[in-house]
Amino acid sequence: MTRPTDTAPTTVAAEAAGRHRAANAAGDAxxxxxxxxxxxxxxxxxxxxxxxxxxxxxxxxxxxxxxxxxxxxxxxxxxxxxxxxxxxxxxxxxxxxxxxxxxxxxxxxxxxxxxxxxxxxxxxxxxxxxxxxxxxxxxxxxxxxxxxxxxxxxxxxxxxxxxxxxxxxxxxxxxxxxxxxxxxxxxxxxxxxxxxxxxxxxxxxxxxxxxxxxxxxxxxxxxxxxxxxxxxxxxxxxxxxxxxxxxxxxxxxxxDRIAVMYAGRIVETAPTKDLFDAPRMPYTEALMNAVPPITGPNHVRLAVIPGRPPNLLSPPSGCRFSPRCPYAQDRCLTEEPPLRPASELPGGGIEGHSYRCWYPVGTPENAEARRRNVERGETAAGTPVTGEMVPA
Incomplete structure (x- = not known):
């Protein structure tokens, strides 16, 4: 199969680009x-x-x-x-x-x-x-x-x-x-x-x-x-x-930007680089951890997200990711977090980065939630966790 080349734009592309330039010049766009x-x-x-x-x-x-x-x-x-x-x-x-x-x-x-x-x-x-x-x-x-x-x-x-x-x-x-x-x-x-x-x-x-x-x-x-x-x-x-x-x-x-969806809702949105550099929603972090690494030893066990996405006939109360989240606390099971700007976190964040979590990744609250769950061996939702906080 022939791959697309990096030659000059085709007539179709050139016509489209010309159309948009002309519209902008005329003030019609x-x-x-x-x-x-x-x-x-x-x-x-x-x-x-x-x-x-x-x-x-x-x-x-x-x-x-x-x-x-x-x-x-x-x-x-x-x-x-x-x-x-x-x-x-x-x-x-x-x-x-x-x-x-x-x-x-x-x-x-x-x-x-x-x-x-x-x-x-x-x-x-x-x-x-x-x-x-x-x-x-x-x-x-x-x-x-x-x-x-x-x-x-x-x-x-x-x-x-x-x-x-x-x-x-x-x-x-x-x-x-x-x-x-x-x-x-x-x-x-x-x-x-x-x-x-x-x-x-x-x-x-x-x-x-x-x-x-x-x-x-x-x-x-x-x-x-x-x-x-x-x-x-x-x-x-x-x-x-x-x-x-x-x-x-x-x-x-x-x-240029990424919006992460879970159970019918947007749970995090940010410029692409910022999302990969500093994810705030545990679901986003879990998706990233589930990607096989390009480098490193072969035949290592891949990280998985426990359980399954919720049944949308009866979504869970509180945070919809809480039954699968390794950081889930009691509050997560009863109160649904709003979509909040990351710029309000300590140290600030890039404009346009929003997340939906009570214990955002990379914060002291998240570290404390991690410690509690490791001590009791499970999350507030009953999901088992290991000492490394990788869901069992």
Whole structure:
């Protein structure tokens, strides 16, 4: 498979960059680093036979022009539901309750109907899904799936749309694009199919790209190629990107800020470097410790987070991470901590770093909670701990 190169931007990328520069010069766009996306107190609840699933609870985020924001958390933390709510793919119904507002460049997306959203999808906001085999139509040729969006939003002729489809496939690093447009999805490998979905997403040069676990089910080498491709295209086009993943290694060098989700809530958010240098939420620390080290002895036992994410039909009282947290105290089981700025901690913190914990990592309170749990051999929630405070 051909890797994307570092040559000059393609015509598609150049046109998009030119469009944004012209808009800024004319005063028709926000400043380069203005807020492009604002998510305010978003809730999503699903009514099921067994009860109400609290999938997303009170999430608020902002994303600036040209910024890469990573949303990180285990499977079941609410990342995908949150992303689809931002996109407008989840709306209120008899089975689904939604609250909060999603605003894109001054437009309240959460107030738009299906017709209004159709005018935004593809043209202004695009989505890359986890599984390219299910997100592509198996009975339509690749070229037809790319040209559909081009014809809808740009009113191109069939001939011009086909030419643009070939150019798009070439821009995402696919070899023999003239042949690929005539093929069906099953004729391509997983990595090639994901490149096609990226080409479709970028076909109308959107200002915001939502990438929901874009490397799921791909081998490690192809994962790196896809992530490098997304980073390269994001930089060339100057678009903002919301990158959803469960792997902190993926976002360390590919994001400007990180928001950590757990059990439907944001539990920590910070500039990427600050989050890795000084995590405050024990869940963030646990995710980092669970990543296999690059250096060191082989065949060492990896750190794991005990237990499982909570059942969102009946989330635990207090801090939702308390049943699994090695520092949990009695207060954690009854009082839910608010999202607080790290700048209020002794020694201060970087602006924009917030956390949700009564005993934040790196503080005297955390050290005291550690000492108590080591002495009694378990946390207040009954989770066993060893002398090194690694959950048993």
């Amino acid at each position: 926000r400043p380069a680093k203005g807020d492009l996306l604002t998510v305010d107190d978003v809730h999503v609840r699903f009514h099921t036979r067994n009860g109400v699933v609290h999938a997303v609870e009170g999430v608020s985020l902002t994303l600036r022009e040209g910024e890469v924001l990573a949303v990180v958390g285990e499977s079941g933390s609410g990342k995908t539901v949150f992303t689809r709510r931002v996109m407008g793919l989840i709306s209120g119904s008899r089975e689904t309750d939604v609250e909060g507002t999603v605003t894109f460049d001054g437009i309240t997306l959460s107030d738009l109907d299906a017709k209004g959203l159709a005018g935004v999808w593809g043209k202004e906001i695009a989505l890359v899904l986890q599984d390219p085999m299910t997100s592509l139509n198996p009975v339509k040729r690749i070229g037809a799936q790319i040209t559909e969006t081009l014809v809808l939003h740009h009113k191109l002729s069939k001939q011009d749309a086909n030419a643009r489809a070939v150019e798009l496939l070439r821009s995402v690093g696919l070899s023999e694009p003239e042949r690929r447009v005539r093929q069906y999805p099953h004729e391509l490998s997983g990595g090639m199919r994901q490149r096609v979905t990226i080409a479709i997403a970028l076909s109308c040069s959107p200002r915001l790209l939502l990438a929901d676990e874009p490397t799921t089910a791909l081998d490690v080498t192809v994962q790196a190629q896809i992530l490098d491709l997304l980073g390269d295209l994001q930089s060339r086009l100057g678009m903002a990107m919301l990158l959803v993943t469960h792997d902190l290694r993926v976002v360390r060098s590919r994001s």
